[in-house]
Amino acid sequence: MSRPPAGVVLAGGASARMGAAKAAIPWGDGTLLSRAVHALGPAVGRVVVVRAPGQELPPLPAGVEVTEDARPGRGPLEGLAAGLGVLGPGEDAFVLAVDMPFAGPELAAVVLAALVPGADAAVPRAGGRPQPLAAAYRAGVAAAARALLDGGRARMTDLLGAISVEWVDAARLPGGAAALANVNTPEELAAARQAMREYATTSPAATPPGGTIASASVPVRDVTAWAP
Numbered sequence: 445m446s447r448p449p450a451g452v453v454l455a456g457g458a459s460a461r462m463g464a465a466k467a468a469i470p471w472g473d474g475t476l477l478s479r480a481v482h483a484l485g486p487a488v489g490r491v492v493v494v495r496a497p498g499q500e501l502p503p504l505p506a507g508v509e510v511t512e513d514a515r516p517g518r519g520p521l522e523g524l525a526a527g528l529g530v531l532g533p534g535e536d537a538f539v540l541a542v543d544m545p546f547a548g549p550e551l552a553a554v555v556l557a558a559l560v561p562g563a564d565a566a567v568p569r570a571g572g573r574p575q576p577l578a579a580a581y582r583a584g585v586a587a588a589a590r591a592l593l594d595g596g597r598a599r600m601t602d603l604l605g606a607i608s609v610e611w612v613d614a615a616r617l618p619g620g621a622a623a624l625a626n627v628n629t630p631e632e633l634a635a636a637r638q639a640m641r642e643y644a645t646t647s648p649a650a651t652p653p654g655g656t657i658a659s660a661s662v663p664v665r666d667v668t669a670w671a672p
Contacts, residue, residue, distance in 0.1 A: 449556050450537040451484030452527035453477065454520055454577060456496035456513055457543075461628045466543045467495070468502045469633065472640075475502045480542050487552035488538060494527040518598050520577055521589055528586035541577035543626045545636050550618040556580045558616075564588075564607035570614035570621035576600045578624055 455467040455477050462469070467477040474482075481491050481504060492509045495501055497516050504510070511530050513522045524539060531537055536559055538552040558566035559580040567579040577600075585607055592602050614621040627633045 447532070447535060448489035449487075449580070450531055450535060451481075451488035451491040451552070452524075452537045452539045453480045453484065453491065453493045453542055454523040454527065454539065455480075455493050455501065455542045456499060456516075456523050457520075462543075462630065462633070465499070466627075467499075471545060471637075476542050476545060477502055478504070479545060480540055480547075481505060481508055483548045484538060484540060484552055486549040487556065492527055492530055492537075494523045515593075518593060519600075521593060521598050521600055521603060524576075524581070524600075524603070525586050525589035525593060528581055528583055528589065531583035531586070533583060535583045536580060537583070538580050539577065541626060543628065544578055544624065545627065545640070546619060546623045546625055547578050548618070548623070551578065551623050552580075554617055555612055558610050558612045560610055562608060563610040565604075566610045566612055567604065568612045568614055568617060568624060570624050574600070574604055574611075575614075575624045576604060577626075 457466065459466045467475065469476045471479045477493065481493065484491055490507070490509060492511060493501065493504065494511055494513065497512050501510065509530065511526050513526050515522060520541065527539060528537060536556065538556050540547055540552070555566050555568060555578070559582070564585050565576070565579055565581045568575040585603070588606050589603055592598070592606065614624060617623050625636070627636050
């Protein structure tokens with residue numbers, strides 16, 4: 445019997461534009477980190493949180509595993525390598541950045557289901573832009589990510605070009621492209637909170653734990669463009 449997929453939350457990063465560590469930013473009754481962990485819970489088995497070396501994290505539910513980037517300051521590919529590196533052989537995972545407050549378990553389930561035999565990853569694409577920080581990966585991708593990093597290549601585009609990717613159009617996702625929005629500045633955070641308040645007002649009984657909504661005034665960016 446195959447094991448259930450894992451959930452990996454990338455919680456590190458300098459958060460320079462936000463001015464505060466994103467993982468600890470209040471969201472609802474908890475933090476962005478606790479929201480991400482609870483959002484993945486219904487779609488996965490174990491949950492692994494990846495932090496920067498020495499980073500303090502807000503309280504986490506019992507059973508959540510924590511690992512660290514091997515080397516700081518090398519962007520999301522380093523976090524991806526660390527998170528996938530704790531998986532067992534043949535294990536799959538849905539990887540989610542901590543700053544994507546509208547991604548929920550339904551989105552994770554759809555993307556994980558798209559991880560077909562022969563594919564190393566299933567990656568959403570919105571407006572032609574890959575969204576590899578809300579994507580499903582095989583455990584073996586950790587080796588490819590580490591090899592790129594060791595060779596001085598830290599862009600997510602380098603990884604996507606080195607593995608077999610099954611692309612998932614955003615139109616197939618619950619909430620569409622809006623579910624892939626992330627928050628990088630205080631202004632974007634305020635807009636995201638307002639969007640959630642509006643959703644809760646119009647559909648109070650249906651507000652999902654993951655916060656997936658049909659629209660949000662928060663941009664969906666090309667997160668593959670990071671470079672050291």
